[in-house]
Amino acid sequence: MKRDRDDFEDDEKPQIGSSSRTPYTISPDTTTSSYPKSTTNQNPYASKNNNNNNNKEQDRFLPIANVGRIMKKVIPGNGKISKDAKETVQECVSEFISFVTGEASDKCQREKRKTINGDDILWAITTLGFEDYVNPLKIYLAKYRDIEGEKLNVPKQQPMEQQQQQQQQPMHQDQNSPNLPYNSVYSAANLISQPPFVPGDPPFPLPFSQSSIQTGSLPQHDHVDDHW
Amino acid sequence: MRQPGAYSNLLSGGKMGPHSLPLARIKKIMKKSGEDVKMISGEAPIVFSKACELFIEELTKRAWAMTLQRKTRTMHKEDVAAAVMETDIFDFLVGLVSHTPNPSATLES
Numbered sequence: 001m002k003r004d005r006d007d008f009e010d011d012e013k014p015q016i017g018s019s020s021r022t023p024y025t026i027s028p029d030t031t032t033s034s035y036p037k038s039t040t041n042q043n044p045y046a047s048k049n050n051n052n053n054n055n056k057e058q059d060r061f062l063p064i065a066n067v068g069r070i071m072k073k074v075i076p077g078n079g080k081i082s083k084d085a086k087e088t089v090q091e092c093v094s095e096f097i098s099f100v101t102g103e104a105s106d107k108c109q110r111e112k113r114k115t116i117n118g119d120d121i122l123w124a125i126t127t128l129g130f131e132d133y134v135n136p137l138k139i140y141l142a143k144y145r146d147i148e149g150e151k152l153n154v155p156k157q158q159p160m161e162q163q164q165q166q167q168q169q170p171m172h173q174d175q176n177s178p179n180l181p182y183n184s185v186y187s188a189a190n191l192i193s194q195p196p197f198v199p200g201d202p203p204f205p206l207p208f209s210q211s212s213i214q215t216g217s218l219p220q221h222d223h224v225d226d227h228w
Numbered sequence: 229m230r231q232p233g234a235y236s237n238l239l240s241g242g243k244m245g246p247h248s249l250p251l252a253r254i255k256k257i258m259k260k261s262g263e264d265v266k267m268i269s270g271e272a273p274i275v276f277s278k279a280c281e282l283f284i285e286e287l288t289k290r291a292w293a294m295t296l297q298r299k300t301r302t303m304h305k306e307d308v309a310a311a312v313m314e315t316d317i318f319d320f321l322v323g324l325v326s327h328t329p330n331p332s333a334t335l336e337s
Binding site (some may be wrong): 059060061062063066067069070071073074075078079080081082084086087088089091092093094095096097098099100101102104105106109114115116117118120121122124128130133136137140141144145171 | 249250253254256257258260262264265266267268269271272274275276278279280281282283284285287288289291292295301302303304305307308309312316317318319320321324325329
């Protein structure tokens with residue numbers, strides 16, 4: 001049980017005398033009458049939200065501030081949203097997550113897979129009637145994957161101007177060291193004629209040249225030999 | 229090196245952090261949905277953070293239409309409930325909106 005308890009780092013504090021209980025049940029010690037809302041318990045949600053027989057309940061919902069912010073975006077500027085409306089939407093969102101996750105989980109079970117992935121969620125969302133969400137979600141997921149992929153690929157950079165200048169320098173410098181050091185500025189990418197910046201898939205402009213990333217086996221020596 | 233604005237482009241508002249809903253909390257809620265939910269990929273909460281945003285937006289827009297029918301400018305819970313009743317894909321919420329007259333009522337399940 002301790003491990004479960006560790007998962008609830010910010011929202012849940014250990015209850016007195018309830019260390020052996022599962023996190024999801026309301027123990028007799030924590031009824032509203034005896035539950036210390038703001039004295040021993042430092043849960044920031046305890047005083048703000050009267051939806052709170054047990055502060056563990058807050059783990060069931062997304063933060064009301066975030067929910068409220070998203071709601072406000074789609075109503076006119078002079079519109080107002082009551083607290084009970086926000087709370088209701090808060091509950092509905094959690095139900096939505098459970099509903100979709102349940103479908104996705106069933107699918108994984110049928111296909112004997114252990115991990116629910118993003119595509120399973122997309123499938124469940126479509127199956128349950130929210131197919132309008134799928135296109136924006138696919139775009140969002142693709143951009144996220146792109147950014148995460150780029151983060152993994154970023155090497156030590158050299159400024160692009162430096163690379164271009166060195167491309168124009170005479171090749172005789174290689175005479176002294178026919179074996180080019182692998183990380184020399186004369187990377188093969190510069191010797192191969194191609195545009196220094198390859199605008200391709202990434203939706204965001206990148207400050208470094210993608211071609212400079214290539215460090216696979218390169219025919220550097222061949223190029224040098226060709227000149228002599 | 230990614231551009232400073234790279235993540236904010238992903239959001240409709242662009243004002244918040246990379247994801248406007250907390251991923252850890254989403255993951256907790258997912259885990260609570262069933263005993264069978266054991267392993268969740270890193271992407272799944274990301275997809276949900278956007279899906280929940282779209283869901284909240286749709287529910288709110290429909291609820292607002294109910295609010296306007298009452299000729300007022302403040303949305304109340306009854307407007308959300310009415311939007312749920314009116315929309316087929318929100319059928320899974322019918323029990324929820326008719327069962328919570330008072331937030332301090334006993335927990336379901």
